[in-house]
Amino acid sequence: MKMKKDRMDEPADNLKKTFSSAMKYLSVNYKKIILITVTLMAALVFAFIKTASANTFSSYNINEIEVNWVPDKTIVATKTLPATAADSTVVEKGEVIAKKQIPIDEIQYKKLKKMAETASYVDYRAFANSALYHVVLVVLVFFFASRVFFPGGLEFKELFTECIFYVAIFCSAVIANKSVEFSSPYTTCMWIPAVFCVFIVAILFGQLNAVFFSIIVSFSVLNACAYEIEPFIFTLATTLTASRIVHKIERRTDMVAAAIVQAVLNVVFLLVIKIIFNSSLSEKWISMFGVALNGFLSGILCLGMLTPLEVILNTASPFRLMELSDLNNATMKKMLVTAGGTYNHSMMVASLAESACREIGANSLLARVGAYYHDIGKIENPEYFVENQTGIDNVHNSINPSLSVTVIRSHVKRGVEKAYALRLPGPVIDIISEHHGNQVLSYFYNEAKKIDPDVNPDDYSYTGNPPSTRESAVVMLADTVEAACRTLEKKSVPALDKFITTLINGKIEHGQLDNCGLTFKDINIIHDSFVQILTGYYHSRIEYPEQKENAEKEQKVQESIGAAKEAEVKSEEKTSVKTENKSEVKSAAKTETKSESKSPVKTEGRTSAKSTAKSEETKSRRTKGKTNAK
Numbered sequence: 001m002k003m004k005k006d007r008m009d010e011p012a013d014n015l016k017k018t019f020s021s022a023m024k025y026l027s028v029n030y031k032k033i034i035l036i037t038v039t040l041m042a043a044l045v046f047a048f049i050k051t052a053s054a055n056t057f058s059s060y061n062i063n064e065i066e067v068n069w070v071p072d073k074t075i076v077a078t079k080t081l082p083a084t085a086a087d088s089t090v091v092e093k094g095e096v097i098a099k100k101q102i103p104i105d106e107i108q109y110k111k112l113k114k115m116a117e118t119a120s121y122v123d124y125r126a127f128a129n130s131a132l133y134h135v136v137l138v139v140l141v142f143f144f145a146s147r148v149f150f151p152g153g154l155e156f157k158e159l160f161t162e163c164i165f166y167v168a169i170f171c172s173a174v175i176a177n178k179s180v181e182f183s184s185p186y187t188t189c190m191w192i193p194a195v196f197c198v199f200i201v202a203i204l205f206g207q208l209n210a211v212f213f214s215i216i217v218s219f220s221v222l223n224a225c226a227y228e229i230e231p232f233i234f235t236l237a238t239t240l241t242a243s244r245i246v247h248k249i250e251r252r253t254d255m256v257a258a259a260i261v262q263a264v265l266n267v268v269f270l271l272v273i274k275i276i277f278n279s280s281l282s283e284k285w286i287s288m289f290g291v292a293l294n295g296f297l298s299g300i301l302c303l304g305m306l307t308p309l310e311v312i313l314n315t316a317s318p319f320r321l322m323e324l325s326d327l328n329n330a331t332m333k334k335m336l337v338t339a340g341g342t343y344n345h346s347m348m349v350a351s352l353a354e355s356a357c358r359e360i361g362a363n364s365l366l367a368r369v370g371a372y373y374h375d376i377g378k379i380e381n382p383e384y385f386v387e388n389q390t391g392i393d394n395v396h397n398s399i400n401p402s403l404s405v406t407v408i409r410s411h412v413k414r415g416v417e418k419a420y421a422l423r424l425p426g427p428v429i430d431i432i433s434e435h436h437g438n439q440v441l442s443y444f445y446n447e448a449k450k451i452d453p454d455v456n457p458d459d460y461s462y463t464g465n466p467p468s469t470r471e472s473a474v475v476m477l478a479d480t481v482e483a484a485c486r487t488l489e490k491k492s493v494p495a496l497d498k499f500i501t502t503l504i505n506g507k508i509e510h511g512q513l514d515n516c517g518l519t520f521k522d523i524n525i526i527h528d529s530f531v532q533i534l535t536g537y538y539h540s541r542i543e544y545p546e547q548k549e550n551a552e553k554e555q556k557v558q559e560s561i562g563a564a565k566e567a568e569v570k571s572e573e574k575t576s577v578k579t580e581n582k583s584e585v586k587s588a589a590k591t592e593t594k595s596e597s598k599s600p601v602k603t604e605g606r607t608s609a610k611s612t613a614k615s616e617e618t619k620s621r622r623t624k625g626k627t628n629a630k
Contacts (some may be wrong), residue, residue, distance in 0.1 A: 003367060031156055039163040040138055043170055047130040050174045050224065054124045063115035068103045079121055081114055081442060089114045101238050108293050133223050137216060144212040151517060152468055157313050158205045165197035169217045173224035185230035186270060190290030192221060195262060198239040201245055203306060206314045207247045213241035230273055237269045248316050259299020266295040316425035319329040321365045331422065332372065335379055341387030342378045343480060346371060352478035356529040360522045362470040370475050371426065372432030377415030381407060401448040405441055405460050412436055412464055430468065437466040437512040459602065466512045474526060475514035480532050497531050528569035
């Protein structure tokens with residue numbers, strides 16, 4: 001009975017869990033849901049305008065219909081259309097205009113044409129189809145924006161920008177397709193600003209984001225152009241290439257070259273599409289010039305729009321990162337003056353992180369900038385950090401370990417606060433806040449355990465989160481490796497290799513690399529990159545056979561010279577000892593002769609005093625001789 005009751009409660013429990021999960025998702029993403037809903041409504045407004053102004057009925061276009069056409073469904077008039085001076089045809093509401101699978105005659109064709117060309121007649125079926133189409137695109141957007149592709153999730157500003165661009169592209173495609181002069185599928189391509197929008201998205205938010213955006217807007221163009229395949233293929237091809245062209249662009253002047261390349265590719269794609277669909281190459285030649293101008297102006301306008309968008313959205317674009325990598329800014333100058341050790345440490349960490357990220361295919365520019373700024377929180381109290389304690393006593397030797405930990409941990413929080421004050425991009429701030437994760441400060445924890453064995457490890461741990469991106473994880477590893485390798489006495493290649501392996505394995509064991517997306521292959525590549533950079537930095541080199549022979553010969557010569565000097569010193573010492581002994585014998589004889597003529601008491605006193613002085617002098621000479629010999 002109990003098992004049956006448990007089985008009956010399972011559906012209710014699952015329903016509660018599903019409901020709680022849905023409510024949690026809504027509470028976290030309600031802003032994004034509202035934004036996407038508003039965007040859908042805006043797109044549907046333009047879809048309604050397109051449908052109301054189209055010559056359609058029941059999703060059929062009158063231009064594709066003629067007498068004896070066989071409909072695949074029954075067509076019923078939804079509105080009464082009276083006769084006019086120009087057209088005497090009358091259509092009654094509810095009238096069956098055409099029956100399924102029965103060819104239409106001339107009268108039926110006229111009624112269908114009147115329905116299609118009347119401005120007041122709206123084909124709600126076609127509008128419903130368009131609305132359903134956009135709902136499917138919304139589902140596709142939620143799929144692309146999931147954590148499967150973006151582990152950190154899409155930021156609201158990214159989604160907001162892309163939604164605005166989506167509406168602009170769909171609106172321009174609808175208007176171009178409706179105009180008489182540019183109704184051709186090839187001339188319509190001239191007026192679609194998809195390449196411009198993808199340029200912006202790729203530079204500001206990354207290539208992966210731009211690829212997904214390209215797919216979405218291409219399908220929106222397909223709907224806007226009445227499902228004509230040519231604009232869809234052209235938009236998809238040009239936007240995907242646009243996202244790739246600006247993938248590794250670093251200078252603003254490179255956008256001019258990108259604009260020229262895109263203009264050429266636009267013409268090539270249009271020619272290929274015309275060849276595939278057997279269109280005349282000479283027909284609508286203006287379309288060739290138009291798509292070329294579209295591609296070139298897209299790059300130039302993107303160059304002009306990037307600066308204000310970078311300031312408004314505060315994104316980690318390549319251009320913004322290049323500006324932040326300039327070490328002549330006020331923050332880096334202050335660090336150099338007040339915390340020189342931290343400055344040099346940051347430069348080395350930047351070299352390690354940039355090289356490793358380049359090897360694994362991560363954003364090397366972001367890693368370099370993040371490494372530059374990862375320790376800006378140390379500027380306020382530089383004397384509490386060992387790299388800045390050259391020539392002074394360690395401050396932590398005179399304070400309690402708990403106070404030391406408070407000061408050390410605070411540099412992360414202060415760094416984040418400074419980063420927000422400087423309006424650094426979000427990914428750079430994430431690197432600053434995550435470069436120590438939540439690991440324990442083992443030195444101060446062990447010192448505290450000597451005082452109190454029951455001390456809580458959490459009180460001696462960093463309060464941040466483990467790295468959430470590959471760049472953040474690489475900066476953490478570079479920071480740890482650079483600081484620790486300074487303590488090595490023998491910085492040979494095997495010693496560095498073994499020590500770096502130990503340090504990286506320690507991070508893995510403590511769970512610091514669980515959420516960053518690094519694979520074991522990436523970690524091996526990072527390890528080898530660190531070893532290579534540090535080996536060159538510490539000037540560890542392999543001795544060649546000739547160098548070894550020369551070193552051995554030089555060592556033998558030095559040993560022989562040293563032995564000769566030692567023998568010479570010993571001989572001098574023996575000579576001085578013999579001379580001292582002879583002088584002692586002579587002085588003793590003289591003393592005895594004089595003592596015979598003088599009183600015994602005085603003679604003994606003087607003799608003992610002289611002999612004592614002589615013995616002390618002899619000892620001092622021997623000591624000096626031994627010292628010189630050594």
